[in-house]
Each structure stands twice: as structure tokens, then as C-alpha cells.
Amino acid sequence: MLRNIRHQNLIKIISFCSQIDFKAMILEYMPNGNLDKWLHSPNFSLNILQRLNIMIEVASALEYLHHSYEVPIVHCDLEPSNILLDHEMGAHVADFGIAKLLGAGDSITETITLATIGYMAPEYGMEGFVSTRGDVYSFGIVLLETFTTRKPTDEIFDGEMSLRQWVANSLPESLVDVVDANILGTLEDHGFVSKDCLTLIMRLALACCVESPEERTSMQEVAATLNKIKIKFLKGTAVG
Template sequence: MGNKGLCGAPCFHFSECKIEKSRKWNAHIVLTYILSAAIVATLLVAFLCILKFRKHKVVNNSEVDQSGARWRRISYYEIQQATDRFNDGNLLGVGSFGRVYKGVLSYGTNVAVKVFNLGLEGAFRSFDAECEILRSVRHRNLTKIISSCSNMDFKALILSYMPNGSLERWLHSEHHGLSMIQRLNIMIDVAEAMDYLHNGGSVPIIHCDLKPSNILLDEDMVAHVTDFGIAKLLSGDDSITQTMNLATIGYMAPGEFLI
């Protein structure tokens, strides 16, 4: 008497016991949580497997690119069509050994076509140097070479197109400006590119002409070092002395061009 928590069979005038029902309800909740956790874990494992597969696929594609197996040969006629017969309206810039044009290949890819002026002294050597270096390096902060076109009368490199142009344009134009964060990011990008050239391969590479006009910015404002026409491979003891006086107009020490 007076024990309100007492329960039992209704025939004995006790209130109905709900312990068993409550246990069943708790078991149902536990089972639901277990199944939900199992589903989430399965989805997570599947996602990690897909991510690992895609990463492995990207690595394999990079290896194929380095071997040149998938490089597409581009003819002079295709370059001529892509640049609208080297129309001045597609001119991106003029360098020491030639001109750079924007081009659109037949399958819609935007490219930069660097056409060497073979009448200039050193143009053949510059073309050979860029081919030698760009075919053996791969880094997110270096300009990617897509293909080349070469014969006795015409030499050109087909490079990735950088929609935001050169760093020089952003530093010296009234219509463009860089925030401090963007400047720091560009300096880090260039420093990583230089570290890769100096220490990332079996033979150190010295750019010899690092300046704002030779740093290009992609659609995400990521910096890419370009123009390896006078770069040097330090494969011998006397190569260091050969780099001391190399540069073109506008060259500044790497740490100064963003100040």
C-alpha cells in the first residue's frame, strides 16, 4: 500500500508494468544507432577508396605525361589556325627571342604559343634550352609545356595559357592591384618553384632571368615561372661562373620584385 512504483498483474489490482516495453523501445533505439553508424562507416570507407583510386590515377597520368607518351603533335598549320595567322590581336607579349600569341586549338583548348624569331642570334639556342629543361621538369608553379613545333624555318612552343597575364602587368598598371595576401602567395609560389629547380632534380637548374614579366598568373592567381631561354643546367664545375652575368632587361633579385 502506498507504493506507487509497484506494478504487476491487473488481476491483483496492480498497475501494468512497462519495463519490458521500455526495454524493447531502448533496444530499438540502440539498433537504429548501430545501423546508422554502420551505414556511415561504409560510406566513409567507400569515399576513401574512391579518393585513393583517383589519386593513384592522377599519379599514373603524371607519369605518362613525363614520358611524353600522350603529347599530341601540333603542326605549323594548326598553330597558324589557332592564332588566326599570328594576328596582332592575339599577341600576349614580346620577349628577347620572339613573340607569344594566344591560340585556341581545334578542340577548344586555350594555349600560349611562343614563336621564336630565328633571325635573332641565340634564338636556336634558346629554343633548345627551353625544350631541354621543360621536358624534364614538372611542378605546379612552373609553366607547363604542351607540345612544340620545329623545323629549319619555324620553331615554337605550345604552353599552358595563363588568363591573368604576367606579374609585371599587375605591379605596374593603374587598372590592376594586388593585396598583401596575394603578394605573399605569389612570393611563396615563386620560392617553391625556385627550390624545385635548385633541389628537386638530379641536376640543379638556374633560371638566370627571374623577373615580373617572366612570372605568369593563372585563373586562381597562382604564380608560374616561365621563360627558360637562358637557363643553365649546373652539370659541371664551371657552370656557376657561366650564370653570373646572365639576365635580360628588367631582371631583379628574386626577393625584390614584389617590394
């Protein structure tokens, strides 16, 4: 199935080997590693536009999986380490080890396979319910992490405080308190435009990872909104 799907932002499976004592997939090489490295390793940094482009490409890949293939495909384990970056910093969604196919007419299924703590939707972790809305939740968490560089499992989050709540409490007045310090210089360079776009990004992320699956937006809407934010950012910085 993975060899049949075609999208520029999905990892390309070149071939595979399946023997009794050895199984492997041959994937396209990604020289810039994964998003996790660029967010959390010393000496690596991404500006606002690079982060926005990466998340637009991830949203495009998920939109394709959810809405453009003959049956919906749910990734089930989206996190920064599963977003690989090519030589031009283009994003490719990888690691479909626990992905699920939804049958014709199905919008939800059940599984006992658990995804990564902090990124999986509440209904997935508690009841094993899998749907495209679960990927939307994971995307929202990754989007928050991409612009704050705070993992959802960070030690500052315990009890009632979560990454989502921490960001929600900061909007709109205290946005600079949660945004990654490496991009605060861009805020100063472009003033209102950058801050306004970052606020829109954070609000979109929060809308993706609300508790109720029914209240989450679709990846089609997410991709469209991110592209609008990018246009707004480019127009504003060009004028600035």
C-alpha cells in the first residue's frame, strides 16, 4: 500500500526485503535528519518561514492520506522524529509502522496498538479509537512544539498543566513567553506581522488538539489555513 501512494511529502519506499530472519524497507535518504533534531539539538536552528514551510508540507501529506487516497489512511504516530528533512529542508512524513486503513465508509476503528505518549489523541490512548481526527490532534501538538520547542512530555508539564494549556494561557498578551527564543529576533525585525502570524499559528494548533474529536478541524482546513498564514507573513515581511 505504501509503495502505491504518491505524494512529494511522504517518504518514498524504494524497495523492501522480506526473509524468514531478516525484514527491511529501503527508504529514500534524508540528509538533514528529522525535525526533532532541528528543534532540540544544539547548533541547529530554524526561522519562522522554515518552520511554517515544514508544517505546511506535513499538513499536505496528511491531507492526502486522509482525503485523497481510495481509503483513508491514519498515520497514528505523528511526532517530530517521524518528520524527515531532505537536502532542501523539505518535509517527508515517515514511519508507518502502526498506520491504519479505514474500511470503506468507516470513519473510526479500534486498535490495541499505542502511539507515542504526549502526541496521541486522548480517545486513542484511553479507548483505542483511531480516526483521522487523531492525526489532527497529533499534528496540533507537533505544531505547538515546532514554534515553542517544548515537548509535550517536558518536565514543566504535570498535573493540570499541559503544552496545550501552557500555550492557551499565553494568548495573546504573553505570546513571547512561549515562543522559541531563537525566533524572537524575527519578531523584533518584522514587528506586528510576525507576532500576528504566530498568534494565528498557535490558535490553529490549539483548534487541532482540543479534547473532543468532533470539535477538531480537518486536515484540509488546516492545510488551507497554514497557506493563508504563509501568504500573510510573506506580504507583511516584504512590506516591512
